[in-house]
Amino acid sequence: MKRFLMIFLILMWASALYAGEWDADQLDARRAIPNDITPPERLEPLNMLEALDTDEGVIRRVNVRDGERVVALTFDTCELATITTGCDMAIINFLRLNKIPATFFMGGKWMRTHARRVKQIMSEDELFEIGNHNWSHGNCALLSEDALTKQILWTQAQYELLREDARLKDIAPVPTLFRLPYGRNNERALKVIASLGLRVIQWDVAAEVGDNTNVKHAQRSAKKVAAMTRPGSILLFHANSVPKGTANLLRYVVEELTSRGYSFVKVSELLKLGEPETVRSGYFTTPGDNLQLDKEFGFDGTGRKSK
Ligand SMILES: [Zn+2]
Structure with a gap:
């Protein structure tokens, strides 16, 4: 009997330890980890994707065959060259537990800042997939071809290093999906991204508006988000603790959409369910609504003010 009790206690301890690993701690906060401006340990991924045959443009949503009520929730973890951002474990744990x-x-730089979290997310590959959002949030409309190539390949390489470190052989060798920082691009950027083998995935519903730490605001926002959502929608959120109250908002959006009969899939699965709807340049909700951001984040969109 004593032995069973012992085994039971060890199991309890082990499961508590495991659950604890996912709890937020001080290192998940914005600016908690010092900024590191060095390039990644590996500058090019060992796994280079083949160039795509066609440059299909910017995918905003998917026209789902037979109108099935299915959508993709996406979470950007943006980090400029000049600062470190956070990792919102309330979001990640909500998604996991539900x-x-x-x-x-x-x-890519965010991946290095939050390496332990990325490896955890990688280990839940049934639920989660990872796309590329440039090394330090470089603006694809402002970067030279060479600088854009570095932003993309450094991120692919950083993913690869963490995948190797976590010994996760079954997950994708490198990301195949790309998201434009600020939703900004030009024709040259689309060619570069396609030549590196990645598809560009934006959104048709930018979910976060205002401060959602206020529950009433979050509930109202969630209703608006649900009203904008259609079968095949791609929803934009952030998981870097920059927009306020996203975890709150997410909870109510999921409630609203579930009550309207929606279910959730990863973007790569959504793409298999129909034809992507594409445009030639990214934006938030109306074309051109992101142009003013070019002036706000330094000469190349990474936050650096001089070359
Ligand atoms: Zn971003």
Whole structure:
């Protein structure tokens, strides 16, 4: 009997330890980890994707065959060259505990800042997939071809390093989906991204508006988000603790959409369910609504003010 009790206690301890690993701690906060401006340890991924045959443009949503009520939730983890951002464990744990699939578009530098979290997310690959969101949030409309190539390949390489470190052989060798920082691009950028083998995934519903730490605001926002959502929609959120109250908003959006009969899939699965709807340049909700951001984040969109 004593032995069973012992085994039981060890199991309890082990499961508590495991659960604890996912709890937020001080290192998940914005600016908690010092900024590191060095390039990644590996500058090019060992796994280079083949160039895509066609440059299909910017995918905003998918026209789902037979109108099935299915959508993709996406979470960007943006990090400029000049600062470190956070990792919102309330979001990640909500998704895990409710078994809601999601796609993260991760900055490569952010991946290095939050390496332990990325490896955890990688280990839940049934639920989560990871896309590329440039190394330090470089603006694809402003970067030279060479600088854009570095932003993309450094991120692919950083993913690869963490995948190797986590010994996760069964997950994708490198990301195949890309998200434009600020939703900004030009024709040259689309060619470069396609030549590196990645598809560009934006959104048709930018979910976060205002401060959602206020529950009433979050509930109202969630109703608006649900009203904008259609079968095949791609929803934009952030998981870097920059927009306020996203975890709150997410909870109510999931409630609203579930009550309207929607279910959730990763972007790569959504793409298999129909034809992508594409445009030639990214934006938030109306074309051109992101142009003013070019002036706000330094000469190349990474936050650096001089070359
Ligand atoms: Zn971003």
